Amino acid sequence: MRRLAPALPSPCEVCRRWTGAGVCDPCLARFAPPLCRCLRCAIGMPGREPEPAPQAPVCAACVASPPPWRRAVSAVDYGFPWDTLVAALKFRNRPELAGTLSRLLEQAVVAAESRTPGWPGADLVLPVPLAPARLAARGYNQAWELARRVSQALGRQADSTWLQRPLHTEPLPGQTRQARARSLEGAFMVDPTRRTALAGRHVALVDDVLTTGATAREACSVLLRAGAGSVELWTLARTPEPCSTSSSSIPKSPPTPET
Numbered sequence: 001m002r003r004l005a006p007a008l009p010s011p012c013e014v015c016r017r018w019t020g021a022g023v024c025d026p027c028l029a030r031f032a033p034p035l036c037r038c039l040r041c042a043i044g045m046p047g048r049e050p051e052p053a054p055q056a057p058v059c060a061a062c063v064a065s066p067p068p069w070r071r072a073v074s075a076v077d078y079g080f081p082w083d084t085l086v087a088a089l090k091f092r093n094r095p096e097l098a099g100t101l102s103r104l105l106e107q108a109v110v111a112a113e114s115r116t117p118g119w120p121g122a123d124l125v126l127p128v129p130l131a132p133a134r135l136a137a138r139g140y141n142q143a144w145e146l147a148r149r150v151s152q153a154l155g156r157q158a159d160s161t162w163l164q165r166p167l168h169t170e171p172l173p174g175q176t177r178q179a180r181a182r183s184l185e186g187a188f189m190v191d192p193t194r195r196t197a198l199a200g201r202h203v204a205l206v207d208d209v210l211t212t213g214a215t216a217r218e219a220c221s222v223l224l225r226a227g228a229g230s231v232e233l234w235t236l237a238r239t240p241e242p243c244s245t246s247s248s249s250i251p252k253s254p255p256t257p258e259t
């Protein structure tokens with residue numbers, strides 16, 4: 001069972017029992033069970049073993065169409081209660097939830113890196129940026145709230161300005177992968193003053209949830225074109241559907257919280 005760092009007693013974010021962590025150990029055991037995940041897209045692969053590279057399992061979708069990032073790490077499947085907590089983090093002005101959630105992601109990254117001892121670890125942690133208008137409206141970027149905490153815990157450099165999002169464009173539900181990719185063209189850019197410093201760096205791109213992968217794919221491609229040595233994707237949660245070409249990979253609305 002994964003344990004979170006001790007803290008002052010507070011109600012568990014899921015069951016409201018008093019705990020020393022944001023989510024209590026029984027809830028972690030119930031809702032964040034250890035699960036083998038695809039090396040490339042982090043989709044759950046029940047029944048497989050999380051073997052070290054190069055035997056690490058890769059799902060059929062990633063064998064057929066490998067993503068541009070070298071690895072994806074996710075802590076949990078996107079479902080109750082994590083969808084509720086992510087929605088609160090993003091839409092209900094609760095950036096402090098990133099404290100609890102980032103510890104889960106940090107543990108998933110440590111476990112993933114232990115299975116690739118020959119790989120250089122990501123040495124630059126960048127959040128998927130929000131466009132300025134959205135950042136102004138929300139007041140914070142939930143991806144940066146996760147990224148800065150994980151990077152601090154792991155002792156890696158992090159910055160919220162190297163990757164920028166001048167425009168907010170968003171794929172529409174039901175679009176094909178090609179249409180989603182087109183709708184995101186030009187959404188991201190690397191700060192021109194950082195291009196030299198980015199050359200050859202191993203970047204971890206952080207977001208809250210990996211769904212279709214369209215946004216991450218575009219951001220990753222921009223980083224690689226700008227000279228990053230490699231990119232990996234760290235997300236708190238992963239939807240259980242593959243990063244496929246069909247509209248069936250669009251996640252359903254989060255279920256209503258039970259309490």
Ligand SMILES: [Zn+2]
Pocket residue numbers: 012013014015016017023024025026027028
């Ligand atoms: Zn609990």
Ligand SMILES: [Zn+2]
Pocket residue numbers: 038039040041042043058059060061062063
């Ligand atoms: Zn995969």
